Amino acid sequence: MRRLPTLSALLPALVLAATALAALPSAALDVKPVTVARGLQNPWGLAFLPDGRMLVTExxxxxRIVERDGTLGAPLAGLPPVVASGQGGLLDVVLDPKFADNRLVYWSYSEPATDGNGNSTAVARGRLDGNRLADVQVIFRQQPKVASSHHFGSRLVFAPDGRLFVTLGDRFSRKDDAQTLDNHHGKVVRIEPDGRVPADNPFVGRAGALPEIWSYGHRNIQGAAIHPTTGALWTTEHGPQGGDELNLTEAGKNYGWPVITYGRNYGTGTRIGEGTERADVVAPLRHWVPTSIAPSGMAFVTSDRYPEWKGSVLIGALRAQALVRLSLDGHRVTGEERLLTNLNARIRDVRQGPDGWIYLLTDSPDGQIVRLQR
Known part of the structure:
Protein backbone atom coordinates (compact mmCIF):
# COMPACT_ATOMS: atom_id res chain seq x y z
CA MET A 1 0.00 0.00 0.00
CA ARG A 2 1.29 3.44 -0.86
CA ARG A 3 0.63 6.75 0.84
CA LEU A 4 -0.51 9.86 -0.90
CA PRO A 5 2.37 11.51 -2.79
CA THR A 6 3.10 14.00 -0.02
CA LEU A 7 3.91 11.14 2.37
CA SER A 8 5.20 8.52 -0.04
CA ALA A 9 8.77 8.95 1.13
CA LEU A 10 7.71 7.76 4.59
CA LEU A 11 6.19 4.50 3.36
CA PRO A 12 8.97 2.10 4.37
CA ALA A 13 8.85 3.45 7.93
CA LEU A 14 5.09 3.46 8.22
CA VAL A 15 3.94 0.07 6.96
CA LEU A 16 5.03 -2.97 8.96
CA ALA A 17 3.87 -6.54 8.56
CA ALA A 18 2.80 -8.18 11.80
CA THR A 19 5.67 -10.66 11.57
CA ALA A 20 8.21 -7.83 11.36
CA LEU A 21 7.44 -6.35 14.76
CA ALA A 22 9.87 -7.01 17.54
CA ALA A 23 8.67 -8.53 20.79
CA LEU A 24 9.16 -5.97 23.53
CA PRO A 25 10.82 -6.77 26.84
CA SER A 26 7.92 -7.22 29.23
CA ALA A 27 7.31 -4.56 31.83
CA ALA A 28 4.09 -6.20 32.97
CA LEU A 29 5.56 -7.56 36.21
CA ASP A 30 6.36 -4.02 37.32
CA VAL A 31 2.77 -2.84 36.95
CA LYS A 32 0.06 -3.45 39.52
CA PRO A 33 -3.56 -2.90 38.43
CA VAL A 34 -5.47 -1.28 41.32
CA THR A 35 -9.25 -0.97 41.24
CA VAL A 36 -10.22 2.65 41.93
CA ALA A 37 -13.99 2.24 41.44
CA ARG A 38 -16.41 -0.45 40.40
CA GLY A 39 -20.14 -0.90 39.84
CA LEU A 40 -20.25 1.10 36.59
CA GLN A 41 -22.51 -0.34 33.91
CA ASN A 42 -20.53 -0.62 30.67
CA PRO A 43 -18.46 2.54 31.17
CA TRP A 44 -17.28 4.09 27.89
CA GLY A 45 -15.48 7.39 28.41
CA LEU A 46 -13.39 8.97 31.18
CA ALA A 47 -12.32 12.57 31.80
CA PHE A 48 -10.50 14.09 34.78
CA LEU A 49 -11.80 17.17 36.55
CA PRO A 50 -9.19 19.69 37.80
CA ASP A 51 -9.70 18.60 41.41
CA GLY A 52 -8.88 14.95 40.62
CA ARG A 53 -12.45 13.67 40.47
CA MET A 54 -13.52 11.84 37.32
CA LEU A 55 -16.40 12.10 34.89
CA VAL A 56 -17.42 8.69 33.56
CA THR A 57 -20.06 7.79 30.99
CA GLU A 58 -22.11 4.62 31.22
CA ARG A 64 -21.45 10.29 36.84
CA ILE A 65 -18.84 12.04 38.90
CA VAL A 66 -16.55 9.54 40.60
CA GLU A 67 -14.82 10.80 43.73
CA ARG A 68 -11.10 10.34 44.28
CA ASP A 69 -11.85 7.52 46.75
CA GLY A 70 -13.96 5.69 44.13
CA THR A 71 -17.39 6.69 45.42
CA LEU A 72 -19.91 6.86 42.57
CA GLY A 73 -22.03 9.98 42.46
CA ALA A 74 -25.64 10.04 41.35
CA PRO A 75 -26.20 10.41 37.59
CA LEU A 76 -25.95 14.02 36.43
CA ALA A 77 -29.20 15.66 35.40
CA GLY A 78 -29.62 17.46 32.08
CA LEU A 79 -28.63 14.90 29.46
CA PRO A 80 -30.72 14.81 26.26
CA PRO A 81 -32.46 11.54 25.21
CA VAL A 82 -30.07 8.67 24.43
CA VAL A 83 -30.69 5.52 22.36
CA ALA A 84 -29.12 2.77 24.46
CA SER A 85 -29.26 -0.20 22.10
CA GLY A 86 -26.55 -2.48 20.75
CA GLN A 87 -23.35 -0.46 20.52
CA GLY A 88 -25.24 2.79 21.00
CA GLY A 89 -25.73 4.80 24.15
CA LEU A 90 -23.82 7.45 26.04
CA LEU A 91 -20.28 7.29 24.73
CA ASP A 92 -17.28 9.61 25.10
CA VAL A 93 -16.75 12.64 27.36
CA VAL A 94 -14.13 15.43 27.34
CA LEU A 95 -13.63 18.76 29.09
CA ASP A 96 -13.35 22.04 27.25
CA PRO A 97 -9.70 23.18 27.15
CA LYS A 98 -10.89 26.28 29.03
CA PHE A 99 -12.93 24.30 31.55
CA ALA A 100 -11.47 26.18 34.52
CA ASP A 101 -13.13 29.33 33.16
CA ASN A 102 -16.28 28.08 31.40
CA ARG A 103 -17.08 24.72 33.11
CA LEU A 104 -18.08 23.21 29.73
CA VAL A 105 -18.28 19.44 29.27
CA TYR A 106 -18.73 17.71 25.88
CA TRP A 107 -20.18 14.25 25.33
CA SER A 108 -21.13 12.03 22.39
CA TYR A 109 -24.12 9.75 22.26
CA SER A 110 -26.54 7.95 19.96
CA GLU A 111 -29.41 10.36 19.34
CA PRO A 112 -32.91 9.23 18.30
CA ALA A 113 -34.58 10.78 15.27
CA THR A 114 -37.42 13.13 16.17
CA ASP A 115 -39.86 10.91 14.24
CA GLY A 116 -38.53 7.76 15.91
CA ASN A 117 -37.12 6.46 12.64
CA GLY A 118 -33.40 5.90 13.03
CA ASN A 119 -30.56 7.37 15.06
CA SER A 120 -27.08 8.79 14.69
CA THR A 121 -24.09 9.96 16.68
CA ALA A 122 -24.49 13.43 18.16
CA VAL A 123 -22.29 15.69 20.29
CA ALA A 124 -23.65 17.97 23.00
CA ARG A 125 -22.09 20.31 25.50
CA GLY A 126 -23.27 21.73 28.80
CA ARG A 127 -21.99 23.65 31.79
CA LEU A 128 -21.22 21.53 34.85
CA ASP A 129 -23.16 23.03 37.73
CA GLY A 130 -23.01 20.84 40.81
CA ASN A 131 -24.72 17.57 39.90
CA ARG A 132 -26.34 18.77 36.71
CA LEU A 133 -25.51 19.99 33.24
CA ALA A 134 -26.94 23.41 32.46
CA ASP A 135 -27.34 25.32 29.18
CA VAL A 136 -27.14 22.08 27.17
CA GLN A 137 -26.69 22.47 23.40
CA VAL A 138 -26.38 19.85 20.66
CA ILE A 139 -23.46 21.12 18.57
CA PHE A 140 -23.19 18.30 16.00
CA ARG A 141 -25.46 15.64 14.49
CA GLN A 142 -24.25 12.89 12.16
CA GLN A 143 -26.27 12.85 8.95
CA PRO A 144 -28.20 11.01 7.73
CA LYS A 145 -29.84 9.12 10.56
CA VAL A 146 -30.33 5.39 9.91
CA ALA A 147 -31.97 2.48 11.69
CA SER A 148 -28.90 0.74 13.10
CA SER A 149 -27.50 -0.22 16.50
CA HIS A 150 -23.91 -0.54 15.27
CA HIS A 151 -20.79 1.49 14.49
CA PHE A 152 -21.28 4.84 16.18
CA GLY A 153 -17.53 5.51 16.44
CA SER A 154 -17.52 8.42 18.81
CA ARG A 155 -14.23 9.46 20.35
CA LEU A 156 -13.88 13.17 21.09
CA VAL A 157 -10.46 14.85 21.05
CA PHE A 158 -9.53 18.52 21.32
CA ALA A 159 -6.57 19.50 19.13
CA PRO A 160 -3.92 21.96 20.35
CA ASP A 161 -5.62 24.72 18.31
CA GLY A 162 -8.87 24.24 20.27
CA ARG A 163 -10.81 22.53 17.48
CA LEU A 164 -12.77 19.37 18.29
CA PHE A 165 -12.31 16.09 16.41
CA VAL A 166 -15.28 13.68 16.37
CA THR A 167 -14.86 10.12 15.07
CA LEU A 168 -17.90 8.59 13.33
CA GLY A 169 -18.67 5.00 12.37
CA ASP A 170 -20.09 3.80 9.06
CA ARG A 171 -23.26 2.53 10.82
CA PHE A 172 -22.50 -1.00 9.49
CA SER A 173 -25.36 -1.07 6.99
CA ARG A 174 -24.05 2.02 5.18
CA LYS A 175 -20.40 1.09 4.70
CA ASP A 176 -20.27 2.33 1.10
CA ASP A 177 -21.06 5.83 2.38
CA ALA A 178 -17.54 5.95 3.87
CA GLN A 179 -16.19 6.69 0.36
CA THR A 180 -18.49 9.60 -0.44
CA LEU A 181 -18.36 13.11 1.00
CA ASP A 182 -22.08 13.95 1.07
CA ASN A 183 -22.65 12.24 4.45
CA HIS A 184 -20.98 11.75 7.84
CA HIS A 185 -20.78 7.93 7.79
CA GLY A 186 -17.28 6.54 8.21
CA LYS A 187 -15.71 9.95 8.71
CA VAL A 188 -13.72 12.07 11.14
CA VAL A 189 -15.14 15.57 11.44
CA ARG A 190 -13.49 18.71 12.81
CA ILE A 191 -15.57 21.49 14.33
CA GLU A 192 -15.22 24.57 16.48
CA PRO A 193 -16.22 24.16 20.15
CA ASP A 194 -19.64 25.65 19.36
CA GLY A 195 -20.18 23.41 16.32
CA ARG A 196 -19.22 25.86 13.58
CA VAL A 197 -17.05 24.69 10.68
CA PRO A 198 -13.40 25.85 10.73
CA ALA A 199 -12.59 27.84 7.62
CA ASP A 200 -9.46 25.76 6.95
CA ASN A 201 -11.18 22.35 6.91
CA PRO A 202 -10.04 20.39 3.82
CA PHE A 203 -13.40 20.19 2.02
CA VAL A 204 -14.72 23.69 2.69
CA GLY A 205 -16.02 25.08 -0.60
CA ARG A 206 -15.96 21.75 -2.45
CA ALA A 207 -19.23 21.03 -4.24
CA GLY A 208 -21.09 18.02 -2.87
CA ALA A 209 -18.88 17.67 0.21
CA LEU A 210 -19.89 18.32 3.82
CA PRO A 211 -17.52 20.97 5.15
CA GLU A 212 -17.19 19.38 8.61
CA ILE A 213 -15.32 16.37 7.16
CA TRP A 214 -11.65 16.03 8.08
CA SER A 215 -10.94 12.52 6.71
CA TYR A 216 -12.93 9.64 5.23
CA GLY A 217 -12.85 5.94 4.38
CA HIS A 218 -13.14 4.79 8.00
CA ARG A 219 -15.10 1.86 9.40
CA ASN A 220 -15.53 2.41 13.13
CA ILE A 221 -13.01 4.56 15.03
CA GLN A 222 -13.24 4.05 18.79
CA GLY A 223 -9.81 5.30 19.79
CA ALA A 224 -8.26 8.72 19.24
CA ALA A 225 -5.47 10.78 20.79
CA ILE A 226 -3.29 13.77 19.96
CA HIS A 227 0.41 13.03 19.58
CA PRO A 228 2.16 14.92 22.41
CA THR A 229 5.02 16.17 20.21
CA THR A 230 3.55 16.71 16.75
CA GLY A 231 -0.02 17.62 17.73
CA ALA A 232 -1.30 15.23 15.03
CA LEU A 233 -4.43 13.09 15.39
CA TRP A 234 -3.85 9.34 15.72
CA THR A 235 -6.78 6.92 15.69
CA THR A 236 -7.56 3.22 16.11
CA GLU A 237 -10.18 1.65 13.92
CA HIS A 238 -12.13 -1.60 14.06
CA GLY A 239 -11.82 -3.83 11.03
CA PRO A 240 -14.28 -6.68 10.45
CA GLN A 241 -12.63 -10.12 10.57
CA GLY A 242 -9.06 -8.90 10.96
CA GLY A 243 -7.92 -5.59 9.58
CA ASP A 244 -7.96 -3.40 12.70
CA GLU A 245 -5.83 -0.30 12.12
CA LEU A 246 -3.73 2.35 13.81
CA ASN A 247 -3.69 5.49 11.64
CA LEU A 248 -2.12 8.91 11.48
CA THR A 249 -5.35 10.69 10.52
CA GLU A 250 -4.64 13.70 8.34
CA ALA A 251 -6.71 16.38 6.65
CA GLY A 252 -8.49 15.40 3.45
CA LYS A 253 -7.08 11.88 3.28
CA ASN A 254 -8.85 8.65 2.27
CA TYR A 255 -8.25 5.65 4.56
CA GLY A 256 -9.82 3.12 2.23
CA TRP A 257 -12.80 1.44 3.85
CA PRO A 258 -14.56 -0.54 2.39
CA VAL A 259 -12.63 -0.55 -0.91
CA ILE A 260 -9.08 -0.91 0.42
CA THR A 261 -8.76 -2.93 3.62
CA TYR A 262 -6.91 -5.79 5.30
CA GLY A 263 -10.23 -7.00 6.77
CA ARG A 264 -12.19 -10.01 5.56
CA ASN A 265 -15.88 -10.82 5.46
CA TYR A 266 -17.30 -12.31 8.63
CA GLY A 267 -17.65 -16.07 8.54
CA THR A 268 -16.41 -16.73 5.01
CA GLY A 269 -13.09 -14.91 5.29
CA THR A 270 -13.44 -13.72 1.70
CA ARG A 271 -11.83 -10.52 0.47
CA ILE A 272 -13.56 -7.16 0.88
CA GLY A 273 -13.22 -4.55 -1.85
CA GLU A 274 -10.29 -4.31 -4.26
CA GLY A 275 -7.46 -5.39 -2.00
CA THR A 276 -5.00 -3.88 0.46
CA GLU A 277 -3.32 -1.11 -1.53
CA ARG A 278 -4.11 1.79 -3.81
CA ALA A 279 -2.09 4.88 -4.65
CA ASP A 280 -4.62 7.39 -3.30
CA VAL A 281 -5.29 5.56 -0.01
CA VAL A 282 -3.28 6.11 3.17
CA ALA A 283 -1.61 3.05 4.66
CA PRO A 284 -2.12 2.25 8.35
CA LEU A 285 0.83 2.61 10.69
CA ARG A 286 -0.08 -0.81 12.09
CA HIS A 287 -2.72 -3.37 11.20
CA TRP A 288 -3.76 -6.60 12.86
CA VAL A 289 -4.35 -9.77 10.85
CA PRO A 290 -5.72 -12.38 10.75
CA THR A 291 -7.37 -11.87 14.16
CA SER A 292 -8.90 -8.60 15.35
CA ILE A 293 -7.95 -7.17 18.71
CA ALA A 294 -10.97 -4.76 18.61
CA PRO A 295 -9.06 -1.57 19.54
CA SER A 296 -10.77 1.10 21.60
CA GLY A 297 -9.45 4.02 23.69
CA MET A 298 -5.81 5.03 23.41
CA ALA A 299 -3.26 7.28 25.07
CA PHE A 300 0.35 8.31 24.54
CA VAL A 301 2.62 7.81 27.55
CA THR A 302 4.48 10.96 28.59
CA SER A 303 4.60 10.29 32.33
CA ASP A 304 7.83 9.76 34.26
CA ARG A 305 6.00 7.13 36.32
CA TYR A 306 6.62 4.62 33.51
CA PRO A 307 10.12 5.40 32.20
CA GLU A 308 10.32 2.19 30.14
CA TRP A 309 6.97 3.01 28.46
CA LYS A 310 7.64 6.68 27.80
CA GLY A 311 6.99 7.51 24.15
CA SER A 312 4.78 4.45 23.65
CA VAL A 313 1.12 4.43 22.72
CA LEU A 314 -1.28 2.33 24.80
CA ILE A 315 -4.41 0.90 23.19
CA GLY A 316 -7.32 -0.78 24.95
CA ALA A 317 -8.39 -4.03 23.29
CA LEU A 318 -11.92 -5.39 23.66
CA ARG A 319 -11.77 -8.73 21.88
CA ALA A 320 -8.16 -9.41 22.87
CA GLN A 321 -8.92 -8.40 26.48
CA ALA A 322 -5.56 -6.72 26.84
CA LEU A 323 -3.73 -3.43 27.04
CA VAL A 324 -1.63 -3.23 23.89
CA ARG A 325 1.61 -1.25 24.11
CA LEU A 326 3.26 -0.19 20.86
CA SER A 327 6.77 1.24 20.93
CA LEU A 328 7.40 4.01 18.40
CA ASP A 329 10.25 5.57 16.51
CA GLY A 330 8.58 8.68 15.11
CA HIS A 331 5.69 7.32 13.03
CA ARG A 332 7.21 3.85 12.88
CA VAL A 333 5.84 1.09 15.11
CA THR A 334 8.84 -0.88 16.33
CA GLY A 335 7.30 -3.43 18.67
CA GLU A 336 4.17 -4.69 20.40
CA GLU A 337 3.46 -5.99 23.88
CA ARG A 338 0.16 -7.26 25.27
CA LEU A 339 -0.35 -6.52 28.94
CA LEU A 340 -2.96 -7.31 31.62
CA THR A 341 -4.28 -10.37 29.82
CA ASN A 342 -4.88 -11.95 33.24
CA LEU A 343 -7.52 -9.32 34.01
CA ASN A 344 -9.87 -11.10 31.59
CA ALA A 345 -11.43 -7.70 30.88
CA ARG A 346 -12.51 -5.80 27.80
CA ILE A 347 -10.55 -2.55 28.03
CA ARG A 348 -12.72 0.26 26.69
CA ASP A 349 -10.78 3.44 27.48
CA VAL A 350 -7.19 4.40 28.33
CA ARG A 351 -6.22 7.75 29.85
CA GLN A 352 -3.11 9.23 31.41
CA GLY A 353 -4.29 11.07 34.50
CA PRO A 354 -3.05 14.45 35.74
CA ASP A 355 -1.20 12.54 38.47
CA GLY A 356 0.80 10.70 35.80
CA TRP A 357 -0.81 7.30 36.39
CA ILE A 358 -2.49 5.37 33.58
CA TYR A 359 -6.22 4.73 34.09
CA LEU A 360 -8.38 2.16 32.30
CA LEU A 361 -12.11 1.53 31.96
CA THR A 362 -13.28 -2.08 31.76
CA ASP A 363 -16.38 -2.72 29.69
CA SER A 364 -18.79 -4.95 31.60
CA PRO A 365 -22.04 -4.72 33.58
CA ASP A 366 -19.78 -4.32 36.64
CA GLY A 367 -17.25 -2.05 34.97
CA GLN A 368 -14.22 -0.73 36.81
CA ILE A 369 -11.81 2.17 36.80
CA VAL A 370 -8.35 0.65 37.12
CA ARG A 371 -5.13 2.52 37.89
CA LEU A 372 -1.77 1.05 36.84
CA GLN A 373 0.66 1.56 39.71
CA ARG A 374 4.34 0.74 40.05
Missing part, protein backbone atom coordinates in the same frame (compact mmCIF):
# COMPACT_ATOMS: atom_id res chain seq x y z
CA UNK A 59 -23.45 3.34 27.91
CA UNK A 60 -27.06 2.94 29.14
CA UNK A 61 -27.22 6.74 29.37
CA UNK A 62 -25.71 7.93 32.64
CA UNK A 63 -22.88 10.39 33.32
Missing amino acids: RPGRL
